Amino acid sequence: MATSKHAVLRTEVPSDQIMRYTWVERVCHWATAATYGYCGLSGLAFFTPYLYWLVIPLGGGPTARFWHPALGFGFVGFIFWMGFLWKDDFKFIPEDYEWNRKVMFYITNQDEKLPPQARFDAGQKVFFYVMIATAVVLPLTGIVMWFPEYIPRSIHWLLPVVVFFHSVAALVSVGMIIIHVYMGTVIVPGSWRAITVGYVSRGWAMLHHALWYRKMTRGEERK
Amino acid sequence: MAKLLQIKAISGHAGPVAGANTSRDYDVCKLIDVTTCIGCKACEVACMEWNGYPTQTTTFDNTYQTMPDTKWNYWNLIRFNEFVHPDGSLQWLMRKDQCMHCADPGCLKSCPADGAIVQYANGIVDFNQANCIGCQYCVTGCPFDIPKFNPQTKKVFKCTLCSDRVSNGLEPACIKSCPTGCLHFGSKEDMKDLAEKRALQLRTHTPHTNAGVYDPAGVGGTHVMYVLHDIDHPERYGGLPKNPVISAWVGLWKGPMKWAGGGGIFLGLLVAAVHFLRWGPKEAEIREDLLPPVPPEATHGD
Numbered sequence: 074m075a076t077s078k079h080a081v082l083r084t085e086v087p088s089d090q091i092m093r094y095t096w097v098e099r100v101c102h103w104a105t106a107a108t109y110g111y112c113g114l115s116g117l118a119f120f121t122p123y124l125y126w127l128v129i130p131l132g133g134g135p136t137a138r139f140w141h142p143a144l145g146f147g148f149v150g151f152i153f154w155m156g157f158l159w160k161d162d163f164k165f166i167p168e169d170y171e172w173n174r175k176v177m178f179y180i181t182n183q184d185e186k187l188p189p190q191a192r193f194d195a196g197q198k199v200f201f202y203v204m205i206a207t208a209v210v211l212p213l214t215g216i217v218m219w220f221p222e223y224i225p226r227s228i229h230w231l232l233p234v235v236v237f238f239h240s241v242a243a244l245v246s247v248g249m250i251i252i253h254v255y256m257g258t259v260i261v262p263g264s265w266r267a268i269t270v271g272y273v274s275r276g277w278a279m280l281h282h283a284l285w286y287r288k289m290t291r292g293e294e295r296k
Numbered sequence: 297m298a299k300l301l302q303i304k305a306i307s308g309h310a311g312p313v314a315g316a317n318t319s320r321d322y323d324v325c326k327l328i329d330v331t332t333c334i335g336c337k338a339c340e341v342a343c344m345e346w347n348g349y350p351t352q353t354t355t356f357d358n359t360y361q362t363m364p365d366t367k368w369n370y371w372n373l374i375r376f377n378e379f380v381h382p383d384g385s386l387q388w389l390m391r392k393d394q395c396m397h398c399a400d401p402g403c404l405k406s407c408p409a410d411g412a413i414v415q416y417a418n419g420i421v422d423f424n425q426a427n428c429i430g431c432q433y434c435v436t437g438c439p440f441d442i443p444k445f446n447p448q449t450k451k452v453f454k455c456t457l458c459s460d461r462v463s464n465g466l467e468p469a470c471i472k473s474c475p476t477g478c479l480h481f482g483s484k485e486d487m488k489d490l491a492e493k494r495a496l497q498l499r500t501h502t503p504h505t506n507a508g509v510y511d512p513a514g515v516g517g518t519h520v521m522y523v524l525h526d527i528d529h530p531e532r533y534g535g536l537p538k539n540p541v542i543s544a545w546v547g548l549w550k551g552p553m554k555w556a557g558g559g560g561i562f563l564g565l566l567v568a569a570v571h572f573l574r575w576g577p578k579e580a581e582i583r584e585d586l587l588p589p590v591p592p593e594a595t596h597g598d
Binding site: 117118119120121122123125128134135137138139180181182184218221222226229230232233234236237240241244247248251252255259260261262276280281 | 308309310365406408409410427428429430431432433435436437441445447450543545546548549553554556557558560561564565568571572575576577578579580583
Protein backbone atom coordinates (compact mmCIF):
# COMPACT_ATOMS: atom_id res chain seq x y z
CA MET A 74 0.00 0.00 0.00
CA ALA A 75 1.52 3.29 -1.07
CA THR A 76 1.50 5.95 1.62
CA SER A 77 2.70 9.54 1.73
CA LYS A 78 5.09 10.48 4.46
CA HIS A 79 3.56 13.86 5.13
CA ALA A 80 -0.20 13.68 4.70
CA VAL A 81 -2.30 10.53 4.89
CA LEU A 82 -6.02 10.57 4.08
CA ARG A 83 -7.91 8.55 6.62
CA THR A 84 -10.23 5.80 5.45
CA GLU A 85 -10.73 4.18 8.85
CA VAL A 86 -11.91 5.43 12.21
CA PRO A 87 -8.88 6.70 14.16
CA SER A 88 -7.59 4.17 16.64
CA ASP A 89 -8.55 6.20 19.72
CA GLN A 90 -12.13 6.83 18.57
CA ILE A 91 -15.28 4.72 18.71
CA MET A 92 -17.68 4.28 15.81
CA ARG A 93 -21.07 5.51 17.06
CA TYR A 94 -23.15 5.49 13.90
CA THR A 95 -22.42 3.46 10.77
CA TRP A 96 -22.82 5.17 7.42
CA VAL A 97 -26.15 3.40 6.87
CA GLU A 98 -27.42 4.72 10.21
CA ARG A 99 -26.27 8.22 9.32
CA VAL A 100 -27.98 8.05 5.91
CA CYS A 101 -31.17 6.90 7.64
CA HIS A 102 -30.99 9.72 10.20
CA TRP A 103 -30.42 12.43 7.61
CA ALA A 104 -33.04 11.11 5.21
CA THR A 105 -35.50 11.28 8.10
CA ALA A 106 -34.26 14.73 9.06
CA ALA A 107 -34.43 16.14 5.52
CA THR A 108 -37.97 14.90 4.85
CA TYR A 109 -39.07 16.01 8.29
CA GLY A 110 -37.47 19.42 7.77
CA TYR A 111 -39.41 20.08 4.59
CA CYS A 112 -42.67 18.90 6.10
CA GLY A 113 -42.13 20.74 9.36
CA LEU A 114 -41.34 24.06 7.75
CA SER A 115 -44.09 23.85 5.11
CA GLY A 116 -46.52 22.62 7.76
CA LEU A 117 -45.78 25.62 9.96
CA ALA A 118 -46.34 27.83 6.91
CA PHE A 119 -49.78 26.28 6.39
CA PHE A 120 -50.49 26.50 10.12
CA THR A 121 -50.22 30.23 10.64
CA PRO A 122 -50.17 33.30 8.38
CA TYR A 123 -47.27 34.66 10.44
CA LEU A 124 -45.07 31.84 9.11
CA TYR A 125 -46.52 31.60 5.58
CA TRP A 126 -43.32 33.23 4.27
CA LEU A 127 -41.58 29.90 5.00
CA VAL A 128 -43.00 28.55 1.72
CA ILE A 129 -40.75 30.92 -0.25
CA PRO A 130 -37.49 28.95 0.27
CA LEU A 131 -39.52 25.73 -0.14
CA GLY A 132 -40.56 26.59 -3.70
CA GLY A 133 -43.71 28.64 -3.10
CA GLY A 134 -47.18 27.77 -1.79
CA PRO A 135 -48.42 25.35 -4.48
CA THR A 136 -45.03 23.59 -4.63
CA ALA A 137 -44.94 23.22 -0.84
CA ARG A 138 -48.48 21.84 -0.90
CA PHE A 139 -47.42 19.33 -3.57
CA TRP A 140 -44.30 18.08 -1.74
CA HIS A 141 -45.51 18.22 1.89
CA PRO A 142 -47.65 15.04 1.77
CA ALA A 143 -45.29 13.12 -0.52
CA LEU A 144 -42.20 13.85 1.60
CA GLY A 145 -44.32 13.28 4.69
CA PHE A 146 -44.82 9.68 3.72
CA GLY A 147 -41.07 9.52 3.02
CA PHE A 148 -40.45 10.69 6.58
CA VAL A 149 -42.77 8.01 7.92
CA GLY A 150 -40.94 5.35 5.93
CA PHE A 151 -37.51 6.55 7.07
CA ILE A 152 -38.40 6.79 10.76
CA PHE A 153 -39.78 3.26 10.75
CA TRP A 154 -36.57 2.13 9.04
CA MET A 155 -34.69 3.91 11.85
CA GLY A 156 -36.76 2.05 14.41
CA PHE A 157 -35.85 -1.19 12.66
CA LEU A 158 -32.13 -0.35 12.59
CA TRP A 159 -32.07 0.56 16.28
CA LYS A 160 -34.80 -1.73 17.59
CA ASP A 161 -32.51 -3.28 20.23
CA ASP A 162 -31.06 0.07 21.28
CA PHE A 163 -34.47 1.63 21.84
CA LYS A 164 -35.54 -0.97 24.42
CA PHE A 165 -35.98 0.54 27.87
CA ILE A 166 -33.62 -0.78 30.57
CA PRO A 167 -34.05 -0.38 34.37
CA GLU A 168 -31.56 2.52 34.43
CA ASP A 169 -33.83 4.46 32.06
CA TYR A 170 -36.62 4.78 34.62
CA GLU A 171 -34.22 6.16 37.17
CA TRP A 172 -32.74 8.48 34.54
CA ASN A 173 -36.19 9.80 33.66
CA ARG A 174 -36.95 10.48 37.33
CA LYS A 175 -33.69 12.39 37.68
CA VAL A 176 -33.96 14.24 34.37
CA MET A 177 -33.58 17.58 36.18
CA PHE A 178 -29.95 16.63 36.88
CA TYR A 179 -29.49 16.18 33.13
CA ILE A 180 -31.09 19.53 32.36
CA THR A 181 -28.88 21.29 34.91
CA ASN A 182 -25.68 19.56 33.72
CA GLN A 183 -25.18 17.42 36.84
CA ASP A 184 -24.73 14.28 34.78
CA GLU A 185 -22.60 12.61 37.44
CA LYS A 186 -25.76 12.09 39.53
CA LEU A 187 -27.44 10.10 36.72
CA PRO A 188 -27.34 6.33 36.22
CA PRO A 189 -25.12 5.06 33.37
CA GLN A 190 -26.87 4.89 30.01
CA ALA A 191 -26.71 2.48 27.13
CA ARG A 192 -26.28 3.37 23.44
CA PHE A 193 -29.23 5.78 23.71
CA ASP A 194 -30.14 7.53 26.91
CA ALA A 195 -33.71 7.48 28.25
CA GLY A 196 -34.43 10.93 26.81
CA GLN A 197 -33.47 9.81 23.33
CA LYS A 198 -35.74 6.78 23.66
CA VAL A 199 -38.69 8.89 24.82
CA PHE A 200 -38.02 11.25 21.92
CA PHE A 201 -38.06 8.37 19.46
CA TYR A 202 -41.32 6.90 20.74
CA VAL A 203 -43.10 10.27 20.69
CA MET A 204 -41.90 10.82 17.12
CA ILE A 205 -43.11 7.33 16.16
CA ALA A 206 -46.53 8.12 17.68
CA THR A 207 -46.78 11.31 15.63
CA ALA A 208 -45.54 9.36 12.60
CA VAL A 209 -48.65 7.19 12.99
CA VAL A 210 -51.16 10.02 13.54
CA LEU A 211 -49.77 12.32 10.84
CA PRO A 212 -50.09 9.95 7.84
CA LEU A 213 -53.48 8.62 8.99
CA THR A 214 -54.92 12.13 9.12
CA GLY A 215 -52.68 13.37 6.32
CA ILE A 216 -53.99 10.92 3.71
CA VAL A 217 -57.46 12.44 4.13
CA MET A 218 -56.06 15.96 3.81
CA TRP A 219 -54.00 14.94 0.76
CA PHE A 220 -57.07 13.97 -1.27
CA PRO A 221 -60.14 15.68 0.24
CA GLU A 222 -61.75 15.66 -3.21
CA TYR A 223 -62.36 11.92 -2.80
CA ILE A 224 -64.09 12.31 0.58
CA PRO A 225 -67.86 11.92 0.11
CA ARG A 226 -69.96 14.93 1.00
CA SER A 227 -71.81 13.02 3.71
CA ILE A 228 -68.63 12.79 5.83
CA HIS A 229 -67.23 16.25 5.09
CA TRP A 230 -67.79 17.05 8.77
CA LEU A 231 -64.80 14.79 9.40
CA LEU A 232 -62.37 17.08 7.52
CA PRO A 233 -61.93 19.77 10.21
CA VAL A 234 -61.61 17.06 12.89
CA VAL A 235 -58.82 15.42 10.90
CA VAL A 236 -57.07 18.76 10.26
CA PHE A 237 -57.23 19.53 13.98
CA PHE A 238 -55.57 16.29 15.06
CA HIS A 239 -52.99 16.54 12.26
CA SER A 240 -52.01 19.95 13.64
CA VAL A 241 -51.90 18.73 17.26
CA ALA A 242 -49.61 15.82 16.33
CA ALA A 243 -47.45 18.12 14.23
CA LEU A 244 -47.06 20.64 17.04
CA VAL A 245 -46.04 17.89 19.48
CA SER A 246 -43.41 16.66 17.03
CA VAL A 247 -42.15 20.21 16.36
CA GLY A 248 -41.73 20.68 20.11
CA MET A 249 -39.69 17.47 20.32
CA ILE A 250 -37.58 18.46 17.31
CA ILE A 251 -36.73 21.83 18.83
CA ILE A 252 -35.29 20.02 21.89
CA HIS A 253 -33.54 17.43 19.70
CA VAL A 254 -31.86 19.98 17.41
CA TYR A 255 -30.93 22.25 20.32
CA MET A 256 -29.25 19.38 22.17
CA GLY A 257 -27.57 17.89 19.14
CA THR A 258 -26.09 21.14 17.93
CA VAL A 259 -25.13 23.10 21.05
CA ILE A 260 -25.74 21.22 24.29
CA VAL A 261 -23.82 17.99 23.75
CA PRO A 262 -20.50 18.79 22.04
CA GLY A 263 -19.35 15.82 19.97
CA SER A 264 -22.81 14.59 19.05
CA TRP A 265 -22.84 16.57 15.80
CA ARG A 266 -19.62 14.81 14.78
CA ALA A 267 -21.16 11.47 15.79
CA ILE A 268 -24.18 11.84 13.48
CA THR A 269 -22.20 13.36 10.57
CA VAL A 270 -18.73 11.76 10.53
CA GLY A 271 -19.80 8.82 12.65
CA TYR A 272 -17.32 8.46 15.49
CA VAL A 273 -16.86 9.81 19.02
CA SER A 274 -13.99 10.02 21.48
CA ARG A 275 -13.69 7.54 24.31
CA GLY A 276 -14.31 10.32 26.80
CA TRP A 277 -17.53 11.34 25.06
CA ALA A 278 -18.82 7.77 25.11
CA MET A 279 -17.91 7.35 28.76
CA LEU A 280 -19.53 10.63 29.77
CA HIS A 281 -22.85 10.24 27.97
CA HIS A 282 -23.30 6.50 27.40
CA ALA A 283 -21.23 4.68 29.99
CA LEU A 284 -22.92 1.29 29.57
CA TRP A 285 -22.43 1.47 25.82
CA TYR A 286 -18.83 2.55 26.34
CA ARG A 287 -18.15 -0.47 28.55
CA LYS A 288 -19.75 -2.79 26.05
CA MET A 289 -17.78 -1.31 23.18
CA THR A 290 -14.45 -1.38 24.98
CA ARG A 291 -14.78 -4.77 26.66
CA GLY A 292 -14.81 -6.33 23.28
CA GLU A 293 -17.56 -8.77 24.23
CA GLU A 294 -21.34 -9.14 23.89
CA ARG A 295 -20.79 -8.00 20.35
CA LYS A 296 -23.15 -8.85 17.54
CA MET B 297 -67.33 51.83 -8.57
CA ALA B 298 -64.03 50.84 -7.09
CA LYS B 299 -65.68 51.18 -3.72
CA LEU B 300 -67.79 48.11 -4.52
CA LEU B 301 -64.66 45.96 -4.42
CA GLN B 302 -63.20 47.45 -1.29
CA ILE B 303 -61.39 44.67 0.59
CA LYS B 304 -62.80 43.62 3.96
CA ALA B 305 -60.81 40.48 4.85
CA ILE B 306 -58.01 38.43 3.26
CA SER B 307 -57.18 34.76 3.87
CA GLY B 308 -53.92 33.68 5.51
CA HIS B 309 -52.91 37.31 5.90
CA ALA B 310 -50.77 38.39 8.86
CA GLY B 311 -50.84 42.17 8.40
CA PRO B 312 -53.62 44.71 8.45
CA VAL B 313 -56.13 44.74 5.62
CA ALA B 314 -55.54 47.55 3.18
CA GLY B 315 -58.29 50.14 3.34
CA ALA B 316 -60.02 48.62 6.35
CA ASN B 317 -62.37 50.71 8.44
CA THR B 318 -63.35 53.10 5.69
CA SER B 319 -67.02 53.55 4.96
CA ARG B 320 -69.04 50.64 3.65
CA ASP B 321 -72.36 52.03 2.60
CA TYR B 322 -73.39 49.51 -0.03
CA ASP B 323 -73.41 45.74 0.18
CA VAL B 324 -74.82 43.53 -2.53
CA CYS B 325 -77.17 40.59 -2.26
CA LYS B 326 -78.76 38.03 -4.54
CA LEU B 327 -82.30 37.00 -3.71
CA ILE B 328 -83.61 33.68 -5.02
CA ASP B 329 -87.36 33.20 -4.75
CA VAL B 330 -87.54 29.42 -5.17
CA THR B 331 -91.34 29.61 -5.28
CA THR B 332 -91.18 31.15 -8.75
CA CYS B 333 -88.28 29.10 -10.12
CA ILE B 334 -89.36 26.86 -13.00
CA GLY B 335 -86.04 25.03 -13.28
CA CYS B 336 -85.29 26.29 -16.81
CA LYS B 337 -81.49 26.37 -16.22
CA ALA B 338 -81.09 29.73 -17.99
CA CYS B 339 -78.97 30.86 -15.02
CA GLU B 340 -76.73 27.80 -15.41
CA VAL B 341 -76.16 28.65 -19.07
CA ALA B 342 -75.58 32.33 -18.38
CA CYS B 343 -73.03 31.43 -15.70
CA MET B 344 -71.16 29.17 -18.10
CA GLU B 345 -71.29 31.77 -20.87
CA TRP B 346 -70.04 34.65 -18.77
CA ASN B 347 -67.36 32.80 -16.85
CA GLY B 348 -66.24 30.89 -19.93
CA TYR B 349 -64.95 27.65 -18.45
CA PRO B 350 -65.05 24.53 -20.62
CA THR B 351 -68.09 22.33 -20.09
CA GLN B 352 -67.94 18.58 -19.71
CA THR B 353 -70.06 15.50 -20.23
CA THR B 354 -72.37 14.77 -17.36
CA THR B 355 -74.57 12.00 -16.05
CA PHE B 356 -78.35 11.84 -16.29
CA ASP B 357 -80.03 10.71 -13.08
CA ASN B 358 -83.69 10.75 -14.22
CA THR B 359 -84.43 14.11 -12.63
CA TYR B 360 -84.66 17.71 -13.72
CA GLN B 361 -81.14 18.31 -12.41
CA THR B 362 -78.32 18.96 -14.90
CA MET B 363 -75.68 16.98 -12.99
CA PRO B 364 -75.24 15.42 -9.55
CA ASP B 365 -73.20 18.27 -8.04
CA THR B 366 -71.56 21.58 -8.84
CA LYS B 367 -68.06 21.33 -10.30
CA TRP B 368 -64.97 23.53 -10.48
CA ASN B 369 -66.20 24.79 -13.85
CA TYR B 370 -69.95 24.60 -13.08
CA TRP B 371 -70.68 26.94 -10.19
CA ASN B 372 -74.43 27.24 -10.50
CA LEU B 373 -76.77 24.24 -10.34
CA ILE B 374 -80.55 24.01 -9.98
CA ARG B 375 -81.04 21.25 -7.44
CA PHE B 376 -84.23 19.28 -8.01
CA ASN B 377 -86.22 17.32 -5.45
CA GLU B 378 -89.60 15.66 -5.90
CA PHE B 379 -90.92 15.99 -2.38
CA VAL B 380 -93.78 13.76 -1.22
CA HIS B 381 -95.96 15.42 1.41
CA PRO B 382 -97.50 13.30 4.18
CA ASP B 383 -100.89 13.57 2.43
CA GLY B 384 -99.39 11.97 -0.66
CA SER B 385 -99.25 15.10 -2.77
CA LEU B 386 -96.10 15.90 -4.73
CA GLN B 387 -94.11 19.10 -4.83
CA TRP B 388 -91.24 19.82 -7.22
CA LEU B 389 -88.63 21.81 -5.37
CA MET B 390 -86.09 23.72 -7.47
CA ARG B 391 -83.25 25.50 -5.76
CA LYS B 392 -80.48 27.44 -7.46
CA ASP B 393 -77.38 26.24 -5.60
CA GLN B 394 -74.20 28.34 -5.61
CA CYS B 395 -71.86 30.06 -3.17
CA MET B 396 -73.85 31.80 -0.43
CA HIS B 397 -71.25 34.56 0.10
CA CYS B 398 -71.43 34.29 3.90
CA ALA B 399 -70.77 37.36 6.00
CA ASP B 400 -68.59 35.07 8.15
CA PRO B 401 -66.99 32.86 5.48
CA GLY B 402 -65.67 29.50 6.70
CA CYS B 403 -63.56 29.13 3.55
CA LEU B 404 -61.67 32.35 4.25
CA LYS B 405 -61.28 31.46 7.92
CA SER B 406 -59.68 28.11 7.02
CA CYS B 407 -57.52 29.24 4.09
CA PRO B 408 -53.75 29.34 4.80
CA ALA B 409 -52.71 31.06 1.54
CA ASP B 410 -52.17 34.82 1.73
CA GLY B 411 -54.62 36.50 -0.62
CA ALA B 412 -56.23 33.34 -2.06
CA ILE B 413 -59.65 34.29 -0.68
CA VAL B 414 -60.78 37.88 -0.45
CA GLN B 415 -63.97 39.21 1.11
CA TYR B 416 -65.03 42.55 -0.24
CA ALA B 417 -66.84 45.14 1.83
CA ASN B 418 -69.85 44.74 -0.45
CA GLY B 419 -70.20 41.13 0.77
CA ILE B 420 -68.68 39.23 -2.15
CA VAL B 421 -66.32 36.40 -1.15
CA ASP B 422 -63.98 35.79 -4.08
CA PHE B 423 -61.26 33.21 -4.77
CA ASN B 424 -58.03 34.42 -6.32
CA GLN B 425 -56.62 31.32 -8.05
CA ALA B 426 -53.21 33.00 -8.56
CA ASN B 427 -52.63 32.72 -4.81
CA CYS B 428 -54.43 29.39 -4.27
CA ILE B 429 -52.16 26.48 -3.28
CA GLY B 430 -54.79 23.77 -3.75
CA CYS B 431 -54.85 22.52 -0.14
CA GLN B 432 -58.68 22.60 -0.04
CA TYR B 433 -58.86 23.82 3.54
CA CYS B 434 -61.71 26.00 2.16
CA VAL B 435 -63.67 22.78 1.61
CA THR B 436 -62.99 21.99 5.26
CA GLY B 437 -64.40 25.33 6.37
CA CYS B 438 -67.45 25.64 4.10
CA PRO B 439 -70.77 24.52 5.64
CA PHE B 440 -72.42 24.51 2.18
CA ASP B 441 -69.82 22.29 0.42
CA ILE B 442 -69.31 24.87 -2.33
CA PRO B 443 -65.58 25.14 -3.24
CA LYS B 444 -64.63 22.64 -5.95
CA PHE B 445 -61.14 21.43 -6.88
CA ASN B 446 -59.69 21.32 -10.39
CA PRO B 447 -57.33 18.32 -10.38
CA GLN B 448 -55.48 19.57 -13.49
CA THR B 449 -54.54 23.03 -12.22
CA LYS B 450 -54.71 22.12 -8.48
CA LYS B 451 -56.81 25.24 -7.85
CA VAL B 452 -60.19 25.65 -6.20
CA PHE B 453 -63.08 27.49 -7.84
CA LYS B 454 -66.56 28.70 -6.95
CA CYS B 455 -69.16 31.34 -7.81
CA THR B 456 -67.68 34.85 -7.71
CA LEU B 457 -71.10 36.55 -7.55
CA CYS B 458 -69.75 37.93 -10.85
CA SER B 459 -67.41 40.27 -8.98
CA ASP B 460 -66.03 41.34 -12.36
CA ARG B 461 -69.52 42.45 -13.47
CA VAL B 462 -70.61 43.88 -10.12
CA SER B 463 -67.46 46.00 -9.86
CA ASN B 464 -68.48 47.55 -13.16
CA GLY B 465 -71.99 48.32 -12.05
CA LEU B 466 -73.64 45.29 -13.66
CA GLU B 467 -75.76 42.56 -12.08
CA PRO B 468 -74.48 38.95 -11.99
CA ALA B 469 -74.96 36.96 -15.22
CA CYS B 470 -77.50 34.57 -13.67
CA ILE B 471 -79.72 37.49 -12.58
CA LYS B 472 -79.76 38.87 -16.09
CA SER B 473 -80.93 35.58 -17.60
CA CYS B 474 -83.82 34.67 -15.29
CA PRO B 475 -87.11 34.67 -17.25
CA THR B 476 -89.52 34.40 -14.32
CA GLY B 477 -88.16 37.13 -12.08
CA CYS B 478 -87.29 34.64 -9.40
CA LEU B 479 -83.78 36.14 -9.19
CA HIS B 480 -83.27 39.61 -7.76
CA PHE B 481 -80.14 41.62 -7.11
CA GLY B 482 -79.54 44.75 -5.05
CA SER B 483 -78.43 45.94 -1.65
CA LYS B 484 -78.82 43.48 1.22
CA GLU B 485 -81.28 45.82 2.90
CA ASP B 486 -83.47 46.14 -0.20
CA MET B 487 -83.37 42.38 -0.85
CA LYS B 488 -84.31 41.58 2.73
CA ASP B 489 -87.25 43.93 2.44
CA LEU B 490 -88.33 42.40 -0.85
CA ALA B 491 -87.90 38.85 0.51
CA GLU B 492 -89.96 39.53 3.62
CA LYS B 493 -92.74 41.05 1.49
CA ARG B 494 -92.76 38.01 -0.77
CA ALA B 495 -92.80 35.62 2.20
CA LEU B 496 -95.68 37.54 3.74
CA GLN B 497 -97.54 37.41 0.42
CA LEU B 498 -97.03 33.62 0.27
CA ARG B 499 -98.19 33.14 3.85
CA THR B 500 -101.24 35.32 3.30
CA HIS B 501 -102.41 34.38 -0.19
CA THR B 502 -101.17 30.82 -0.77
CA PRO B 503 -101.28 27.51 1.11
CA HIS B 504 -97.60 28.04 2.01
CA THR B 505 -98.37 29.39 5.46
CA ASN B 506 -94.87 28.65 6.70
CA ALA B 507 -93.02 30.53 3.94
CA GLY B 508 -89.96 32.43 5.08
CA VAL B 509 -86.59 33.96 4.25
CA TYR B 510 -83.37 31.94 4.44
CA ASP B 511 -80.59 34.21 5.69
CA PRO B 512 -78.82 31.92 8.20
CA ALA B 513 -77.44 33.69 11.26
CA GLY B 514 -74.93 30.89 11.98
CA VAL B 515 -72.65 32.24 9.26
CA GLY B 516 -73.42 35.88 10.01
CA GLY B 517 -76.12 36.05 7.36
CA THR B 518 -75.47 35.50 3.67
CA HIS B 519 -75.28 37.67 0.58
CA VAL B 520 -77.38 35.10 -1.27
CA MET B 521 -80.83 34.65 0.28
CA TYR B 522 -83.73 32.34 -0.46
CA VAL B 523 -87.48 32.63 -0.12
CA LEU B 524 -88.62 29.09 0.74
CA HIS B 525 -92.14 27.61 0.79
CA ASP B 526 -91.36 26.06 4.17
CA ILE B 527 -88.65 27.80 6.14
CA ASP B 528 -88.54 24.98 8.72
CA HIS B 529 -87.36 22.40 6.19
CA PRO B 530 -84.57 23.88 4.04
CA GLU B 531 -82.94 20.43 3.82
CA ARG B 532 -85.69 19.35 1.42
CA TYR B 533 -84.21 21.73 -1.16
CA GLY B 534 -81.25 19.56 -2.19
CA GLY B 535 -79.66 19.49 1.24
CA LEU B 536 -79.68 23.16 2.19
CA PRO B 537 -78.48 23.05 5.83
CA LYS B 538 -81.00 24.18 8.42
CA ASN B 539 -78.53 25.85 10.76
CA PRO B 540 -75.27 26.18 8.84
CA VAL B 541 -72.29 26.95 11.05
CA ILE B 542 -68.56 26.76 10.57
CA SER B 543 -67.43 23.54 12.30
CA ALA B 544 -66.38 24.09 15.92
CA TRP B 545 -63.20 22.17 15.06
CA VAL B 546 -62.27 24.95 12.63
CA GLY B 547 -62.72 27.43 15.48
CA LEU B 548 -60.52 25.30 17.77
CA TRP B 549 -57.91 24.87 15.06
CA LYS B 550 -57.78 28.48 13.96
CA GLY B 551 -58.37 29.91 17.43
CA PRO B 552 -57.01 28.44 20.68
CA MET B 553 -54.74 25.91 19.02
CA LYS B 554 -53.13 28.43 16.70
CA TRP B 555 -52.23 30.61 19.65
CA ALA B 556 -51.23 27.67 21.87
CA GLY B 557 -49.08 26.20 19.11
CA GLY B 558 -47.45 29.45 18.06
CA GLY B 559 -46.96 30.49 21.67
CA GLY B 560 -45.62 27.03 22.56
CA ILE B 561 -43.03 27.13 19.77
CA PHE B 562 -41.98 30.66 20.74
CA LEU B 563 -41.79 29.71 24.41
CA GLY B 564 -39.79 26.57 23.56
CA LEU B 565 -37.19 28.59 21.68
CA LEU B 566 -37.08 31.11 24.51
CA VAL B 567 -36.59 28.40 27.15
CA ALA B 568 -33.82 26.85 25.05
CA ALA B 569 -32.07 30.21 24.78
CA VAL B 570 -32.31 30.87 28.53
CA HIS B 571 -31.21 27.29 29.28
CA PHE B 572 -28.18 27.77 27.07
CA LEU B 573 -27.22 30.99 28.81
CA ARG B 574 -27.75 29.52 32.30
CA TRP B 575 -26.30 26.00 31.94
CA GLY B 576 -24.71 25.91 28.51
CA PRO B 577 -23.08 22.95 26.77
CA LYS B 578 -22.16 19.76 28.59
CA GLU B 579 -18.44 20.40 28.45
CA ALA B 580 -16.27 18.11 30.48
CA GLU B 581 -12.56 17.87 30.93
CA ILE B 582 -11.94 14.38 29.72
CA ARG B 583 -8.55 12.89 30.54
CA GLU B 584 -8.34 10.61 27.56
CA ASP B 585 -4.91 9.50 28.66
CA LEU B 586 -6.36 7.96 31.84
CA LEU B 587 -8.93 5.87 29.95
CA PRO B 588 -8.10 2.30 29.03
CA PRO B 589 -7.17 1.85 25.36
CA VAL B 590 -9.91 1.12 22.85
CA PRO B 591 -9.76 -2.42 21.52
CA PRO B 592 -9.31 -2.34 17.73
CA GLU B 593 -12.69 -3.91 16.99
CA ALA B 594 -14.58 -1.08 18.79
CA THR B 595 -13.64 1.36 16.06
CA HIS B 596 -15.68 -0.63 13.56
CA GLY B 597 -19.08 0.03 14.93
CA ASP B 598 -21.66 -1.66 17.03
